[in-house]
Amino acid sequence: MLEASLKEAKQARRRGLIKLIIAITIILIVALLLLIFGMNCCSFNEGILGEADTLQPGVKQSEQITESISKPADPLARENYLKKLNQFQTEIEVALENIDLTSWQPEKANSIKLYKEQALAAFAESNYVTANEQIEQALITGEQLIQQAKTEYEQSMTAAQQAYEDENYQTAYENISNALRLNKQSQQAISLAASIEKLGEISSLLDEVLIARKENNLDKELSLIKEILAIEPEHERSQTRKKELVEAINQRQFAKYINQAHTAVDKGDAKSALSLLEKAMQLYPNRVEVMDLTKEIDELQRQQRIAEYSRQALAAMQQDDWEQAKTMLSKALNEKKYDKTMLDLMDKTNAILDLQTDITSHINNPYRLSEQSIKDNAKALINQSSTYQASSPKLKQQAETLSVLVSKMSHKVTVNVTSDNQTHIQVRGVGVVGTVEDKNIQLYPGEYRFEGKRTGYKSKLVNILIPYDQPFYQVHIICDEPI
Numbered sequence: 001m002l003e004a005s006l007k008e009a010k011q012a013r014r015r016g017l018i019k020l021i022i023a024i025t026i027i028l029i030v031a032l033l034l035l036i037f038g039m040n041c042c043s044f045n046e047g048i049l050g051e052a053d054t055l056q057p058g059v060k061q062s063e064q065i066t067e068s069i070s071k072p073a074d075p076l077a078r079e080n081y082l083k084k085l086n087q088f089q090t091e092i093e094v095a096l097e098n099i100d101l102t103s104w105q106p107e108k109a110n111s112i113k114l115y116k117e118q119a120l121a122a123f124a125e126s127n128y129v130t131a132n133e134q135i136e137q138a139l140i141t142g143e144q145l146i147q148q149a150k151t152e153y154e155q156s157m158t159a160a161q162q163a164y165e166d167e168n169y170q171t172a173y174e175n176i177s178n179a180l181r182l183n184k185q186s187q188q189a190i191s192l193a194a195s196i197e198k199l200g201e202i203s204s205l206l207d208e209v210l211i212a213r214k215e216n217n218l219d220k221e222l223s224l225i226k227e228i229l230a231i232e233p234e235h236e237r238s239q240t241r242k243k244e245l246v247e248a249i250n251q252r253q254f255a256k257y258i259n260q261a262h263t264a265v266d267k268g269d270a271k272s273a274l275s276l277l278e279k280a281m282q283l284y285p286n287r288v289e290v291m292d293l294t295k296e297i298d299e300l301q302r303q304q305r306i307a308e309y310s311r312q313a314l315a316a317m318q319q320d321d322w323e324q325a326k327t328m329l330s331k332a333l334n335e336k337k338y339d340k341t342m343l344d345l346m347d348k349t350n351a352i353l354d355l356q357t358d359i360t361s362h363i364n365n366p367y368r369l370s371e372q373s374i375k376d377n378a379k380a381l382i383n384q385s386s387t388y389q390a391s392s393p394k395l396k397q398q399a400e401t402l403s404v405l406v407s408k409m410s411h412k413v414t415v416n417v418t419s420d421n422q423t424h425i426q427v428r429g430v431g432v433v434g435t436v437e438d439k440n441i442q443l444y445p446g447e448y449r450f451e452g453k454r455t456g457y458k459s460k461l462v463n464i465l466i467p468y469d470q471p472f473y474q475v476h477i478i479c480d481e482p483i
Contacts (some may be wrong), residue, residue: 077128084135092142100181153182169203172196198232254283306335359398369409370446408468412442416474423452423479454479
């Protein structure tokens with residue numbers, strides 16, 4: 001029904017404008033006709049006065065003239081009438097057009113119509129006094145109605161606004177309907193009517209909101225509030241309540257996430273705790289609870305990293321992979337620098353790796369063991385490795401290999417020296433073999449320089465490597481190149 005009222009108000013505005021144009025046009029036409037009519041009347045009277053010989057028989061001329069002009073036209077009354085008629089048509093009728101007189105004041109509406117019709121009829125008969133009286137009555141009655149309509153309109157608007165704010169749809173509807181009847185083109189009334197119309201649509205939802213609030217069902221209440229705002233976005237109470245509900249629900253959900261996250265931390269479930277923390281931070285990122293929980297999760301993750309690094313380090317030790325063990329222990333110690341267990345394991349790991357490196361160096365350079373100082377160092381490494389051989393099969397094997405090398409490098413090899421019995425032979429740094437044809441000498445495995453000399457011939461220098469893995473080795477030297 002309000003929608004129909006709104007539509008009628010818009011149509012009334014258009015009709016009012018059209019009627020104003022028509023009224024002005026009619027006034028101009030009537031004024032023109034009256035002007036012509038007045039001129040004709042003057043001509044007619046002059047004709048009567050100029051035609052005395054056409055008077056009725058037996059009647060005096062003066063009596064007949066008096067009878068003809070017993071009600072002479074009053075120019076001033078005529079002018080006043082036209083002014084009042086113009087005022088009525090351009091002001092009163094236009095204002096009344098914005099009021100639904102038929103439903104509001106039907107009797108006075110008919111009275112105004114009758115006053116105007118009688119005024120027009122009197123004017124048409126040149127009875128300007130009567131025309132003035134009738135149009136004056138139309139003006140007075142119209143002005144009274146306009147003032148009364150204005151007063152009642154303001155009262156209805158105030159009542160409608162209050163009822164709307166109180167969400168009393170029926171009272172708001174009745175008052176806004178009356179306001180629109182009294183002022184069809186009021187934008188304020190049209191706007192309020194649209195809001196009241198929406199209030200009618202949401203009234204049942206408002207009842208459900210009250211029930212949900214009594215039940216303390218925040219989620220359901222918020223859902224209903226959102227439905228209301230979808231219909232009426234400007235509903236202030238719903239806007240305010242929505243903010244309150246969102247805040248209350250967020251607070252409740254935040255507390256739930258925090259509590260669940262603490263439980264996850266207690267269970268060592270860092271992944272779930274972190275997920276819950278992220279959800280809580282989306283609601284209130286700067287709350288103290290978030291900061292405290294973040295510290296707890298960080299500590300839990302740190303402890304879990306240490307445990308994982310330790311586990312991987314021990315697993316690497318079991319697999320005799322001490323490089324990997326050292327990597328994992330380093331990561332663990334980065335998390336917890338002064339953990340005694342980790343430090344002890346790191347010392348052991350470094351000792352094994354150092355022994356493996358040093359022993360491997362001797363194994364890869366066995367002939368250096370021919371030097372007594374290096375041989376002594378190798379023996380010391382073998383003794384040191386015994387402490388860790390149970391933990392490192394690889395180290396044990398390396399130590400055994402080195403021990404064999406040391407043993408072999410400690411046993412002399414029989415070296416058979418052959419020559420032409422004319423070349424003098426010596427082993428630099430060791431001793432003289434002499435001028436021989438075939439002679440066995442005893443040398444430790446290693447590198448030697450055999451030198452042969454003969455008068456009249458160029459000397460010869462031969463580098464010989466006596467292998468540690470052969471019990472017998474032969475060297476042949478002859479100086480046979482003349483000088």
